[in-house]
């Protein structure tokens with residue numbers, strides 16, 4: 184037998200034994216994880232205001248003997264668990280924020296919290312399931328800290344605020360966590376994260392190599408022409424007609440410039456404002472829109488073509504167009520590293536059962552986990568939270584007052600994040 188084979192066997196066998204230990208410990212924590220989740224659910228806090236939430240997390244991590252840093256990017260909490268053996272640094276991430284949604288579910292732990300958002304009084308609800316992410320990661324911290332001496336490396340637990348975005352003028356979320364150095368000291372080698380899904384059955388895991396959730400750029404286009412009386416259009420340069428031409432031509436980007444057999448893309452104009460009377464041709468029109476893409480190359484292509492079409496169309500018609508992309512927000516593509524996904528797929532399969540791991544289509548919504556993946560290889564996957572047998576088309580979607588999660592899937596989340604960590608470490612310690 185070759186030495187490399189012996190070494191391989193020596194490190195694989197303990198990994199299997201560790202996975203069995205994880206399974207036992209995660210099962211024993213089932214009720215505790217649900218209790219944490221219900222408490223978070225009943226007391227949701229909006230992005231950058233997760234004060235109570237982060238205090239509970241910090242206290243729990245400290246009680247496990249994990250080194251804790253607080254106040255990162257406003258309310259972020261990071262726990263560092265140094266294993267007994269040398270090895271890579273694996274980061275695991277959960278998000279902490281609720282949404283300005285008024286809960287309508289009949290559960291006894293439904294939120295009655297009210298707050299203000301953007302100057303309006305609103306109900307607050309964990310309507311995206313970030314309460315489940317925190318509870319699961321607290322469970323993972325408990326399991327892995329109990330195995331500290333056998334760990335081949337370091338685990339960084341990242342609890343971040345404001346995944347859903349912040350109020351205008353504020354900073355926050357993963358982008359700010361990265362800026363404040365959360366991936367350094369110790370330097371993170373790889374990051375894993377999950378999102379519960381209200382339309383995927385409990386017990387299932389959804390994943391996708393490469394572009395998983397869309398990169399987003401919002402845009403502003405200002406078309407300037409020359410104002411005139413509506414009865415004498417020949418003395419105007421009509422920005423409304425120019426804008427109409429631009430909007431129609433933008434539709435050719437997806438149909439003619441993107442290889443639709445590879446990845447989808449979206450170009451949407453969501454607002455158009457110009458003029459105030461039937462008989463006045465205005466001087467300018469403002470358009471707002473959003474671009475969605477699944478690869479950095481497509482993102483570049485969308486930005487280039489929108490800019491070209493808007494400015495050149497305006498020029499051809501005697502007007503000017505100013506294009507700002509991104510206008511106020513930008514999310515990179517949530518891109519699962521191809522090599523890492525290939526390597527970790529067997530872990531997903533052995534934890535959930537091969538038949539329960541589903542390759543899913545890309546999502547044109549966005550996720551700020553992408554800011555970590557811009558810096559280090561990462562894998563982001565979806566965990567089933569829909570009651571068995573329900574119709575996914577009828578299950579209430581995320582961000583709605585009836586959003587509902589079946590809690591029986593949490594233990595699979597705990598096991599999967601633990602096993603990804605241990606198996607990655609085992610692979611790296613070969």
Ligand SMILES: [Zn+2]
Nearest residue numbers: 311347581582
């Ligand atoms: Zn959300």
Ligand SMILES: [Zn+2]
Nearest residue numbers: 311313346378
């Ligand atoms: Zn979310």
